[in-house]
Amino acid sequence: MITLPITVFPGTADLLQRTATGWQILLLPATGMLLVLVLATLAPPLRGAEPPDFTSVKAREGMVVSVSPEASDVGRKVLQRGGNAVDAAVATALALAVTYPGAGNIGGGGFMLVWPGEGKPPVCVDYRETAPTAATAEMFAMDRAPYSHRAVGVPGTLRGLALAHQRWGKRPWNELVMPAVTLAEDGFAIDRALAEDLNDIAAKPTTSAEFRRMFAPPDGAAWQAGERLAQPELARTLRLIAQGGADTFYLGPIAQAITTEMHAGAGLITAADLAGYKARFREPIHGTYRGFDIFGPPPPSSGGTCVVEMLNILENFDLRGEGRYAPLTIHRLIEAMRRTYCDRARYLGDPDFVEIPPQLTTKEYARQLAASIDQSHATPSTALAPEISVSSEGESTTHFSVVDAGRMAVANTYTLQENFGARIVVRGAGFLLNNEMTDFNARPGVTDRRGAIGTPANTIAPGKRMLSSQSPTIVARDGKLQLVTGSPGGRTIPNTVLCVLVNTLDFDMPVDEAVAAPRLHHAWWPDRVTMELAAEPEFAPLVQRLKSLGHDMVPKPREQGDAHTIRVRGDSLEGVADVRQTLGKAAGY
Numbered sequence: 357m358i359t360l361p362i363t364v365f366p367g368t369a370d371l372l373q374r375t376a377t378g379w380q381i382l383l384l385p386a387t388g389m390l391l392v393l394v395l396a397t398l399a400p401p402l403r404g405a406e407p408p409d410f411t412s413v414k415a416r417e418g419m420v421v422s423v424s425p426e427a428s429d430v431g432r433k434v435l436q437r438g439g440n441a442v443d444a445a446v447a448t449a450l451a452l453a454v455t456y457p458g459a460g461n462i463g464g465g466g467f468m469l470v471w472p473g474e475g476k477p478p479v480c481v482d483y484r485e486t487a488p489t490a491a492t493a494e495m496f497a498m499d500r501a502p503y504s505h506r507a508v509g510v511p512g513t514l515r516g517l518a519l520a521h522q523r524w525g526k527r528p529w530n531e532l533v534m535p536a537v538t539l540a541e542d543g544f545a546i547d548r549a550l551a552e553d554l555n556d557i558a559a560k561p562t563t564s565a566e567f568r569r570m571f572a573p574p575d576g577a578a579w580q581a582g583e584r585l586a587q588p589e590l591a592r593t594l595r596l597i598a599q600g601g602a603d604t605f606y607l608g609p610i611a612q613a614i615t616t617e618m619h620a621g622a623g624l625i626t627a628a629d630l631a632g633y634k635a636r637f638r639e640p641i642h643g644t645y646r647g648f649d650i651f652g653p654p655p656p657s658s659g660g661t662c663v664v665e666m667l668n669i670l671e672n673f674d675l676r677g678e679g680r681y682a683p684l685t686i687h688r689l690i691e692a693m694r695r696t697y698c699d700r701a702r703y704l705g706d707p708d709f710v711e712i713p714p715q716l717t718t719k720e721y722a723r724q725l726a727a728s729i730d731q732s733h734a735t736p737s738t739a740l741a742p743e744i745s746v747s748s749e750g751e752s753t754t755h756f757s758v759v760d761a762g763r764m765a766v767a768n769t770y771t772l773q774e775n776f777g778a779r780i781v782v783r784g785a786g787f788l789l790n791n792e793m794t795d796f797n798a799r800p801g802v803t804d805r806r807g808a809i810g811t812p813a814n815t816i817a818p819g820k821r822m823l824s825s826q827s828p829t830i831v832a833r834d835g836k837l838q839l840v841t842g843s844p845g846g847r848t849i850p851n852t853v854l855c856v857l858v859n860t861l862d863f864d865m866p867v868d869e870a871v872a873a874p875r876l877h878h879a880w881w882p883d884r885v886t887m888e889l890a891a892e893p894e895f896a897p898l899v900q901r902l903k904s905l906g907h908d909m910v911p912k913p914r915e916q917g918d919a920h921t922i923r924v925r926g927d928s929l930e931g932v933a934d935v936r937q938t939l940g941k942a943a944g945y
């Protein structure tokens with residue numbers, strides 16, 4: 357039996373112990389009473405039958421932490437052969453497109469944050485998808501159609517990886533693509549999570565016939581963990597990309613396959629849309645927090661802005677003095693989230709199309725927001741943005757972190773939007789297309805209490821990038837790399853990153869504990885707090901107190917993102933694969 361690292365932190369990490377089979381936990385509630393909690397069986401592991409030995413790893417030279425053991429190994433080998441963090445990131449991303457098809461991709465997009473090394477400014481590679489030229493603001497007003505060809509944004513992944521490689525890569529492109537070709541050609545043993553996903557999605561009526569054909573189980577019945585998945589058509593596509601680079605995808609035979617697929621399914625992407633797609637270098641959002649420098653992606657991701665705005669608000673309070681799971685700490689976290697997510701809805705979108713107020717990430721603005729927090733009552737979400745009329749009326753992304761021997765680092769988050777995206781495979785080319793168009797505000801003017809946003813900043817327009825929550829994040833101090841993190845989880849992502857940062861920077865938790873500690877989420881609307889493990893009896897007093905302050909507390913399982921993280925401590929690297937949803941691997945050397 358595997359014990360998932362389930363930990364509960366009242367304010368000190370001193371009592372946490374990792375045992376041979378998992379975690380033994382530690383509790384020092386605000387009352388001062390000591391509780392020891394062994395949470396060995398709350399959540400069964402999704403992968404494998406043996407205790408994982410590679411989810412928390414120390415190394416000196418280099419490290420890759422991703423959701424897929426095969427992909428982490430590919431990245432680590434690139435580092436061992438003299439590649440740098442960007443080389444390893446490119447190879448890992450392409451390997452994930454084979455071994456983690458729910459989110460690893462060449463048909464989607466994302467954000468890569470590069471820390472080039474001491475003394476060099478970090479850079480964000482924005483390879484977010486764009487709306488096709490024929491897209492219109494109202495196209496999803498009646499029907500969101502998430503599994504249709506119309507939901508597909510112009511993919512950005514290969515332009516993004518190629519742009520990063522062109523600027524920083526040391527190893528030849530071909531060498532970085534070939535491990536993915538081999539994985540697709542030879543196949544790999546699928547784990548239980550992927551077997552379940554493939555069986556599940558094949559059974560849905562909205563799934564395309566080509567998806568069913570490509571991911572058909574070997575005996576025609578159902579996938580079992582351990583069976584091998586080979587993807588010969590994807591292998592051919594990747595081989596073309598190895599030889600011809602990203603242009604093959606945007607201008608060559610793969611572009612042709614995509615436009616044929618679009619034509620067959622009444623999709624909007626044209627040859628001109630593909631040819632015109634550009635990945636962009638952008639200056640990251642930079643904030644400071646208690647002496648640390650925080651870097652995250654700028655719009656069109658909301659991630660960096662949200663994380664820095666929330667940290668700036670929290671810097672006005674002594675979280676450490678209260679304790680990590682003290683009611684006042686959680687109250688302040690919730691109120692920082694509420695205010696920041698309201699600003700996200702109000703202001704954020706593609707900066708090429710909307711003007712984003714620069715004050716969002718300033719300390720002065722955060723002071724005003726902090727001062728607006730009532731320390732003994734929840735602020736109703738309705739009170740925050742009276743100008744937005746609010747009427748009363750889904751997964752998959754993956755993040756990986758890389759650090760190399762020269763202490764260059766990459767935080768990369770990319771996605772197909774939902775698990776397996778639009779579930780449309782490009783016929784003959786063997787890869788999945790995203791449904792990222794559903795990240796735009798579907799119904800202009802309609803913001804509701806369930807969390808639909810209808811504000812103008814993120815309505816659809818031709819060529820526009822849809823607002824993202826992806827938050828690949830890098831922390832430095834005195835110019836030295838400290839932490840690389842990020843997560844999947846849609847709108848929960850900035851809050852997941854916030855929890856990891858607060859755990860690390862305020863509470864000095866070791867990185868495995870910082871990643872394992874229960875997380876919470878509030879997104880302005882819906883006006884409720886979801887909190888991992890809030891249903892556990894140990895949290896009852898906390899939950900009770902928060903309810904008395906006016907918060908709607910909703911417990912949820914431990915599933916708020918897999919934050920694959922690397923901490924740099926002196927000369928050593930500590931990598932943690934977050935095993936909330938899948939096992940993952942920290943591969944170091």
Ligand code: DON
Pocket residue numbers: 750751752753771772773774792795823824825826844845846847
């Ligand atoms: O870019 C975004 O914010 C979303 N498309 C991410 C979707 C996601 O994280 C889904 N799941 N884990």
